Structures are given as structure tokens and as C-alpha cells.
Amino acid sequence: MNRYWIPACMLFQRELLRFWREKSRVAGFAGTPVVFWLVVGSGYSDFARFLPGALVLTVMFSAIFSAMSLIEDRKEGFLLCVLASPAPRLAIVLGKVAGGALIAASQTMVFLFLATLGGTLYPNAQLGALAGLLVLIAIAFTAAGFLIAWLIPSPQGFHAIINLIFVPLWMISGAIFSLQQSHAWMRWLMLVNPVTYAQDAIARGLGLPFADGHPIGPLIPIVVVSVSAIVTLVVAAMVINRPSERNLL
Amino acid sequence: MIVRAESLGYRYPVPRRRGNGPLVFPKPALNGVTFQVEEPRLIALLGPNGSGKSTLFRILTTLLSPQTGRAEVCGFDLQRDALAVRRQIGVVFQESSLDRKLTVRENLTCAGNLYGLQGVALVKRIDQAAQQMDLSSRLDHDVQTLSGGLRRRAEIARTLLHQPRLLLLDEPSSGLDPLARRELWHYLRRLQVTEGVAVLASTHFLDEAAQCDWLLIMHEGRLAAQGAPDPLCEDLGGEVVEIVSDRAAELGSVLAPRAGFHVAVVDDVVRVECPNAPALIGNLSASHGEWIQEMRMHRPSLADVYFHATGDLFRP
Numbered sequence: 001m002n003r004y005w006i007p008a009c010m011l012f013q014r015e016l017l018r019f020w021r022e023k024s025r026v027a028g029f030a031g032t033p034v035v036f037w038l039v040v041g042s043g044y045s046d047f048a049r050f051l052p053g054a055l056v057l058t059v060m061f062s063a064i065f066s067a068m069s070l071i072e073d074r075k076e077g078f079l080l081c082v083l084a085s086p087a088p089r090l091a092i093v094l095g096k097v098a099g100g101a102l103i104a105a106s107q108t109m110v111f112l113f114l115a116t117l118g119g120t121l122y123p124n125a126q127l128g129a130l131a132g133l134l135v136l137i138a139i140a141f142t143a144a145g146f147l148i149a150w151l152i153p154s155p156q157g158f159h160a161i162i163n164l165i166f167v168p169l170w171m172i173s174g175a176i177f178s179l180q181q182s183h184a185w186m187r188w189l190m191l192v193n194p195v196t197y198a199q200d201a202i203a204r205g206l207g208l209p210f211a212d213g214h215p216i217g218p219l220i221p222i223v224v225v226s227v228s229a230i231v232t233l234v235v236a237a238m239v240i241n242r243p244s245e246r247n248l249l
Numbered sequence: 250m251i252v253r254a255e256s257l258g259y260r261y262p263v264p265r266r267r268g269n270g271p272l273v274f275p276k277p278a279l280n281g282v283t284f285q286v287e288e289p290r291l292i293a294l295l296g297p298n299g300s301g302k303s304t305l306f307r308i309l310t311t312l313l314s315p316q317t318g319r320a321e322v323c324g325f326d327l328q329r330d331a332l333a334v335r336r337q338i339g340v341v342f343q344e345s346s347l348d349r350k351l352t353v354r355e356n357l358t359c360a361g362n363l364y365g366l367q368g369v370a371l372v373k374r375i376d377q378a379a380q381q382m383d384l385s386s387r388l389d390h391d392v393q394t395l396s397g398g399l400r401r402r403a404e405i406a407r408t409l410l411h412q413p414r415l416l417l418l419d420e421p422s423s424g425l426d427p428l429a430r431r432e433l434w435h436y437l438r439r440l441q442v443t444e445g446v447a448v449l450a451s452t453h454f455l456d457e458a459a460q461c462d463w464l465l466i467m468h469e470g471r472l473a474a475q476g477a478p479d480p481l482c483e484d485l486g487g488e489v490v491e492i493v494s495d496r497a498a499e500l501g502s503v504l505a506p507r508a509g510f511h512v513a514v515v516d517d518v519v520r521v522e523c524p525n526a527p528a529l530i531g532n533l534s535a536s537h538g539e540w541i542q543e544m545r546m547h548r549p550s551l552a553d554v555y556f557h558a559t560g561d562l563f564r565p
Contacts, residue, residue: 003365010362014348021350077346081407084310084342085363086335 015099
């Protein structure tokens, strides 16, 4: 097991260390939730309606952009050293994704804490369960970001693909309009969109009420989020396991 | 046996189409490369840019899979047993791959972790590797404060932590000044002698290649020649005469039929490998003196070995 966890722990720590040494990232980490909370929280009367979507958006962007560190690692040559070492590919993915996911989940938890005033605004909220849920969602998004950063080594291309895929996924996740309000074809799209389940799970964790006829049962969101996290991790490990010219860009 | 490579071939998949014609694939980057490294020696992979050195390097470091042929490193198959191969090799890439935001020690610690080393054992290995590369006093310096030569040494120290049997270095002297280059090769030789590690370094500098124990000379994806530098030069025999002439082609055809001569014309220079250069120079001055602007002779060098093997001048 040592050969798995020693490299994975190193990559995890390195991710946190590099985050900490880059003060602009730390400022963004602490500032974004506060700004979000002040602007959105005071501007909306129906804040609770949008809170799950705002939390998903925060964790999504934070996770995906943490995964961008892979592009930097590639540019600096660090990735080549990792790939030429005997560290198992799964350990590489686990270490980097765990580091990125922890940063993203922590940032979102700060937002969650501020937005619920430590839970007092939402007496039915289960903050412990929400924290665990945010970690799972962060893992899924970080692993997806890792995969995209692996396949698209240019920062510009990475941004373009993120905007192309993830922003629409978030828009049709129920963050803006609910499942029941949408057309039948849109409802189908929403039901195959994994982000819908992340959003749904957070709404449940906050103890928000659902309208009658809500089509998603209480356990399904947790299952979908967990499966998404595992699948993205495994796919990422499988993809980087193939020797290719991509290693050398 | 440290390396056994058999008929390695690789072609980068970037097909191009000319007009409406069929897709044309570029020339293979590596074509039927076969060689063996039996004992720990200092080996230079010599060739100009584009000769296939880097592709061979990438295959030996398991970052690319050969499309044809096979290779073993320390008895492990490169494709089937890539993890075992990676445990046996230490790799220094052409571009610096140290993390500039970390200190030398932090960089070495990260590298040691990748090889499953940690704790007291790793600290000890880091101290030993730093000593071997005379870096002990720099361990806690930020990498970005180090000179190019010191960074290279730090990179080599990083590859020594897991005590590899084969060090692979891709153009390790690129970007270094002449003094740092000399130092680098001094360290490589020292490692080969004291640690008994085989060192395979690619280079396009003939003077670097000349101090190695064995040369692999690459040309257009093929292994054009291999051997120890001195015997390779001696095998050419005699001397090399270069004659600058504005009638080089004619002069070449005059000299070509002579027995024991190997004649080639490159631009306005006739290049002759011959057993007795002083006699040739004397005879030519008398018979074709008016065609000749300049004549010079020298003992065969690695540049001549390269020319003899490839038909091309060595242009790094």
C-alpha cells in the first residue's frame, strides 16, 4: 500500500502547499464566499431558492480551477517527472484530486456557514451531512477538471471547454428553474444531468421543501453523486495510464 | 544486461494531405533501432536535432510506447513491465522540471515520495545524493535562486534517491555555459565510476560525446553507427583531407576512382578520407594546383565518423 499512499499524500500536500504560497488564490478563496453572500444574500428576497445553486456553482468553479494546476505542472515539467516515476497512476489522480477537492469543498463550506449564519437561518439543515456531500461533489468536479486539463493542455482551451460543458450543466441543474416548471424535453435533459442531483442533494441537506410531484427520491441524489465521483476518478486514472504524445506536450 | 533494444520504431501520427492527394505520413522518428548496453558505462546518444534522440529517450523512459520492436531495461520489458522499469531508471528531462516555488530539499522530498521513500530513510538518501552532487550547502535554498548549473545538479541528485541502475538524461547540457557543461560531465563520470550506474545522455556536442565510453550515433531515426569513440575514429584509418575548390565536383570525380579513397563533395569542398594525406596534398598541388583555394588535413574526428556513417555533415 505504501507505494500508493506515499506518492498520493505527497501530491495532496503539494497541492495545498502551492495553494498556500500563492496569496492571490488564498485571497480569492476567502473573499469569494463573502462577496457572494453580501451581494446575492442581500439582493434577493428568495435567497433560499437560489442557495443550493449558488453552493454548486462555488464548489464547481473552485474544484475545476484547482484541477487546472495540472496544466501548470505540465508546463513546469513536474508532470513528466511524476509520469516517469513508478508512482501508480491511480495514486497520482487520487493525490491531486484530493488536494483540489479539499480546497474547493472548504471554500464552499465557508460560504455555507456564512449563508446559513452557522445554520440558524435553516433550522432543518444538516450541516455535517452537507459538508460530506460537498466533499463528494468537489471530488467529482475536480476529477472531471483533471481529466479535461489532461486532454486539453492549453489554459485557453481548458477555459473554453469548461464554459461549454459545465456552465450549461449548471444552468439545467435546477439552479435557475425547477424541474417541475420546465418542458418535458428539458426535464429529461435535467434528469440525465448529474449536476441536477448535486443540486437536489444540497437542497435536501438544507432542509428546503420540494413542491409536490418532485420526481427525484431522497436516496438517488447521494447515489448519483457518489457514483459520479468514483467514475470520474477511475476514468481519469485510466486515461492517464496510456502512454501517449500527450505526456510530452 | 542494462538495455536491450530491438528494432525500435516510432512514427508521430501527424498525417498531412497535399492538395487532393492521399494522406501522407511523415518519416518515422525512429526506425529499426537496435542496440545493447551490457555494463554500466557512460554512453552518449549523439545526433543533430530531429535525428530521433528524444523519441528514443521518451521510449526508454516509458513515456511513449514503441510502435514496432521491443526493449528491455534491466531485464524488464518496457511495455509489459513499465512500473518495474521506472524503478530502475533515473530521468533528467531537457527542460528543468524542478518546482521553482519549493526549496531543493522540498523538491528532493517530493521526488523521493514518488518512489515510495519517506521518513528517516529518505532524509538520509537526500543527504547522500546532495553530497554526491556537492549540493549539501544548497539544500535549503529556493530553486529559483540557483544558477543553471546548480539546478541541473539538483535534478541529477533528485534522480539518485532511489539508487537507479540507469540514468537517462535528455540533452543535460542544453542552456548551460561551457564551464557548467564541463562540470556536469565530470559529475556524470564520477557517478558512473563510484556508483556503478550506467549513464545514457543525449547530446549534440561532439566534445561531450568524445569523452564517453560508448557512442550511439543517430541519423534520421536510425542508428547510423555505434562504438567507442577512439576505435570509431581509428577505423576510418589514415587522414581526412578537405579541399576547397570552385571546381569541387570535377575534382571529386578525378579523385573518386583512386583505390583506398573515400571521396565526397559538399558544396565547394571535396572531402577525402585517404591512407596518406601528405602524399595526396603534394600530388594534387602539382597536378591541380590552379583549381584549389585551400587544402587542410586532420586525423579523423567524431565529425568525420558521423559523415562517414551518414553522408551528412554534422550540423547540431
